[in-house]
Amino acid sequence: MLDSYGRLSRVPETGELEKIDTQWADNRKVIDRVGACLGEELSDGLSAWKRSVRRPGWQRLLERVESGESDGIVVWHTDRLFRQPRDLEKLIELGERGFKVYSAHGERDLADPDDRFIMRIEVAHAARSSDDTSRRIKRRFATFREQGRQTGGPRAFGFGGKDQTWKPGKGQTKADRPMVSADLVARERQAISDAARDILTGVSINEIARRWNKAGLRTVAGREWVPVTVRATLTRSTLGGVIEHQGRPVGRLAGDPILDQRTYERLRALFAGRKRGRVVGERYVGTGILRCGLCNTKLSAHRQSEKNAYPDGTTRATYFCNKARRGCGRVYADVRSVDRELRIFVLRRLSDSRHAAAVAAARSQVAERLAEVNEEIARCEALQRALSERLGSRQITLDAFDAANEPLAADLAKFTAERKSLSGGNPDGPTQAQSVETLDAQWEAGGYAEKRAMLLSALGRDRLLINPYEQNGKRVFDNDRVKLVDENGQVKRIDDVGDGERPDIEIQAR
Template sequence: MDSYARLSRNQKGKLEKCETQHADNRDVIERLGGVLGEEISDPKLSAWNPRVHRPGWVRVMKRVAARACDGVVLWNTDRGWRQSPDLEDMFKLIEGFDSFTVASSHGRYDLSDYNDRYQLRQEVAHNQRNSDEASQRISRRFDVLRRKGVPHLQGRSFGFPGLDRTVPKDEAMDADGNDTREPVSAALVERERVALRAGTSAVLAGVTQVKLSEEWNAAGLRTVTGGLFSPTKVRDLLLRPRNAGLIEHEGEIVGTMPGEPVVDPVEFERLRALYAGRTRGRQPGLRYVGSGIATCPRCGKKLSGRPHVGEYPDGERRRQYACTKARGGCGRVAADVRLVDREIRGMVLARMSDKTHAAAIKAARARISDRLAEVDREIAECEQRQEAIAAKWGARKMSDKAFDRANEPLVADLARLEAVREELTGGNPEGPTEAMSREEAAEKWDAADIGEQRAMLTDALGRDTLYVDPSDRTGFRTFNPKRVRVEPYQPGPAARPTAS
C-alpha cells in the first residue's frame, strides 16, 4: 500500500509535516497487515483548488492505474480529495479491480464494496462543503478589507515593502515551515517609488515603454523576483491602481489605501485615460528611418528594423530591414540598414529638389482638400467625444467597463478615419509645396534626427510606395542599389507588385 502525505494544517492551525503523516500512515499499513509500497509527498497547502498542480498525487493515480499498489493510505481523506469529481476519477481507475483499499487514521474503505464507496463519497462531499464554506468566508473577509483600504497582495510588489522575493519561497522554508526571507530595505522601496513617479510622468510626456524599460534596466532596477524589465512589464506596473492608493476589484474602485499614494492620483488617471485611448499594435520606433514605411514587394507587409550578426567598421552592431514571419510577412526580404538608408537619402534629396514632384504633390492635395477637410472634421469629433468620456472616467462618474464600451467604437472609427487620411495625404498632411535646392535638402536631412528623417521620407514619397526587393543571391554578396525602388501610386485596385 502506498503512503501519501500533503503538507497542510491541522484543526489547530499548525502545520502537519509530511514526515509525521507518513509515520502515522505506516502504522495504519502495519495494522492492516499490508506492506509499504512508496511514500509520496506534495509540499503544497491546497487540495481543493483545481488549478493547483500536485505532482505527488498525479504519481499516486498513475500507480493505481498501473496496478502497482493495492491501496492508498492518507493521514486524512481531505489530503487527497476535496472535490467530488476527483474521487470519481479514482473510481473509474479501479473499475474491474477485485479489491482496492483507501485507508486513513480514521477509517478504512474497500472500494469494491458499493456501501464503502457511498460512505467515502459522503466524506469527500463534507470536505468539499468545508472548503466552499472557507472560500466564501475568506472572500467576504477580503471584501471587507478592500473596502477598509487594505489590499490583498500576493507577496511584495514593486514600490512597496515586504519580504525579498528574489529568493524562492520554497527554498526559504525552514524545517518548521517558516519563511526565513528578510524584508527588503527601505532605501530600495523608495528608489522604486521614485521610478514609478518618474515613469508615470515620462509616459505622459511621450516617452515610450521601450525607452523606459531600457533606462530602468541600465539603472540597476529589477522586478521583485530579480528579472529584467520588458516594455510590457513597465506598462503593467505603471497601470496598477495601488500606485495611486486605489484598490480595484473586478474593474471597479472599491477602496482607498491609507497614507500618501506613491503616484499623484490625478496623474494616474491621466495615464489610464492615455492608455485607454491607444489602439493595439506596435508603433514604428525611432531607430530606423524606413521601418514601417519600406514595403516587401512579395507579400506587401511593411519591413521592420532589427539587429543583425556582426559589426560595422566603426564598431556599431550591424542592423537590417527585414520582412519577418513573426509579423505576418513572408520572411524572404532582408537588407543592410546603412546601405538601404543611403539609397533612401538619395531618393529623398532628388525628390525634394524636384520642382515637378513638389508641384504634383501640391496639385494632388488641392484636389482632395474637400474630402480631407471632412475627414479631419470627423476625427476632431471622435477626439472630442473621447475627451468627454475620459473626463467622466477621470471624475469617477463612469466605471472602467462603461468607459471601455464607450471608447471602443471611437477607437475603431479613429483608426478607420486615420487610415483614410493616410491614404489621402500620403502620411503627411502638410506636405511640400515648394522645391528646395539639393544642397538645402541634404543639409536638412543630415541635421535631422530619425523622427524628422522619417517625416521627410514620407513627405518625399507622397502616395508612392517604397519597396526593397529581395537579393538575387548570386555571385559575391554585394548590395545592389536597384533593390531600393519607388513604385508610383496607382488609383483604384491594383495587383501586388513583384520584385524586379
C-alpha cells in the same frame, strides 16, 4: 501492493505545515501493520479542493488503479486525497473490484456499500469545510478592500513591506524577514513619479527600464527591469490610490497616492489607447513555442537586413533568445533551417500511431472538464462581442467598456490556459494517425496559424529546445541542435521521434 499518497497541507489544530515526507513515514507504518508492500509514493503540493487544478500524483494514482497495478492507497487522512465528491466517485468507479483506502484512522473498502456511504459523508463534510473557509477568506479580503487595506501577498514596487530578496541565515526563519527601508521605498516612489511624467512626454518604456537598472533599482524579487515588468508596474491602479477587484474600483488606499489623480488617469488612458502588437507566432511558426537550450526562455524571432538574404533573394530571419524577455541572449538559429526540423518533427510525430493513441487516451480522461472550459470560453467571447457591438453603436462609453471587459479578459485568459493544460495545446486536433503525405500536404497548404496548430498537436506536453551553435568549421545547420524534452525530462533527437524514416523535404521560400 499499496501506494502511499501525501499532499502538502496544514494541520487544522495547529496551523503548522504537514510535510509530505512526514505523511509518507506515517503511511509506511500503516503498510507494515497490514502486511502489504509499498508500491509508489505519490504526492501533490496543490489543493484538492480547486476543481481547475491538475494534480499529477492523483492522476498517476488513477492510472495505477485502472491498470490493476495498485490494490489500495494509504493516506494520512482522507481529506488529503479527496476534497471534491466527484474525485471519490471517479475512484469508486475504477475500484469496484475491491480497492481499499487506508489511513491512520482505519480502512475503507470501495467494494463495500457501507464503506462507500461513510466515505461519501466524509468527503461531503471536507468539501463543505473548504467552501466555508473560502467564503470567510473572500469576505475578509472584501472588508480589507473597503477599508483601504491591501489583501496580503508580497510587497509591490513603491510600497513598504517585507524584503523579498532577503535570505535566512543560520538559525533564522521566514519569520525573521526584515522590512524594506523607508529610503528604498522613497526612491521607488520617486522613480515611478518621474517615469509617469516622462512617458507622458514621449519617453519609451525601454528607456525607463534602462534608467531604473542603471540607477540600481530592482524589482521586489531582486531582478533587473525589462519593458514588460515596467509596463505592469506603471499600470497598477494602486499608484493612483485606487483598489481594484476583478477590474472594478472598490476602495481607496490610505495615505497619499504616488501619482496625483490627473497624472494617474492620463497614464492609464495612454496605455489603454496603445494598440497591442501582433499576436505571437503570426509570422514565425516557432516563436513562443521553441525554448532556449541554455536558460529555457521562449524564443523570439526577427528579420535581418535586406543585405543578408538567402540565395533566392528572401530576407533571412533568426530565432533568438531575447534578453528583453529575461533570456540569456546566447542562442541564435536560422528560421528556415529550424522550420525544416519542425516540419519533420510534426510529420514523424503525427504519423505515429502510438502518439495518436496516447493523445486519444489523455483527452478521454479530461473530456468532461474540457467541455465545461470550452463552454466558459464561448460565453466570455459572446459577452465580449456583445460589448463591442454596444460600444460601436455608442450605447456605452469606452470607460464602461473597459470596466466590463477587464474581468472578461481575465476569465478568458484563465480558461484558455486551463484548456491548453488539459488538451496539450490543441483540443480539436486529430486523434488518429495520418499518412506522412497527407500531413505534408496540410503543412504546405496551411498558413502560420495552421502550422502552429499542427506543431502544438504534435508537441503535447513535451518541449522543443534549441541548443547554441558550436563552432566546428561547418557553415551548415546542425539538426542535432533541435532537441525534444518529454514531460519526464528525457531528451531525444528529432530523428528518434516516430517509427518511420526521416522525410526528405524542402522548405519553400516565404
